[in-house]
Amino acid sequence: MTQDVTVIGGGISGLACARAVHDAGKTVRVLDRGRRVGGRLSSRTIEGRPVDLGASYFVVGEAERFAHVVADWAERDLARPWTDTFVVIDADGNQTPKPGPMRWAAPRGLRSLALDLAQGLDVVSERAVERVEPYRVGGEPSGEVVLAMPEPQAARLTDVRLGSGAEWEPVIAVVLRWDERQWPADLHGAFVDGDPDVSFIADDGDRRGDGAPVLVVHTTADRARRHLGDPGGAIPPIVDATRRLLRIDADPVSTFAHRWTFARPTETTGRPFFRSPGLSACGDAWGESSAVRTAWASGDALGRVLAAS
Missing domain, CATH: 3.50.50.60 (FAD/NAD(P)-binding domain)
Known part of the structure; x- marks a missing residue:
């Protein structure tokens, strides 16, 4: 039928x-x-833990029907409030707090x-x-x-x-893991302003709630376009940019890259x-x-x- x-x-x-x-x-x-x-x-499960490679978080907003769904997820520990404050990092690495709506995350991805x-x-x-x-x-x-x-x-x-x-923009999500945390505890996530390579950085251990020293870095669309045929090629410039922006001295001990050819629309x-x-x-x-x-x-x-x- x-x-x-x-x-x-x-x-x-x-x-x-x-x-x-x-x-x-x-x-x-x-x-x-x-x-x-x-x-x-x-x-994706990477080294034994789920890592968010696509959307970084979600916001409930004023969508009443969606709010009921999120409340049910929260009651069953599928979703949790993450943070209402990111920072904005300029091309020189200077950070400015950016309060906003509560961003939600999922402990299991x-x-x-x-x-x-x-x-x-x-x-x-x-x-x-x-x-x-x-x-x-x-x-x-x-x-x-x-x-x-x-x-x-x-x-x-x-x-x-x-x-x-x-029109749709591409993004490459780059996962960077260190042996221990290399950035301040109050850095939950960061919008990056004016950098040619990095657009957003998320502390994946913070949003997951397990404290793992893992960052997920989203490239700019321009950087992604250069590596659509070889996402791994974006890793070295993203490592360099992330270390510079967050003033990290050590290289990550492991990396992974995932390509999103159609990551987000330029308008709605x-x-x-x-x-x-x-x-x-x-x-x-x-x-x-x-x-x-x-x-x-x-x-x-x-x-x-x-x-x-």
């Missing part, structure tokens, strides 16, 4: 969409090309939140989709089809113009999602700002509309 909705992409927007459809009593299937769901909520959303859903992993059209995936009847992925990837699957028009539409008969789209390019809560809200809103249609 053909399901009511088929979602292509098992990131947080796709899972939120599928969850809303499922909870409304409709049938839904999620097709994901990865071994595990998560998308850009990516955590952000992917654990995606896995929780996927509980009870019909998810088919390692399923590469080559072509979609309204109501059909790979030529087979599939109900309403949802593309929950960056638009450049979605455009490879369909001739339907999805309408966001957003302001609309919650794209909807057309038989083929729709959701994700963090469809809200007011690119963020985890935007992706969740986009998928949730689209799922509720599809379930009611």
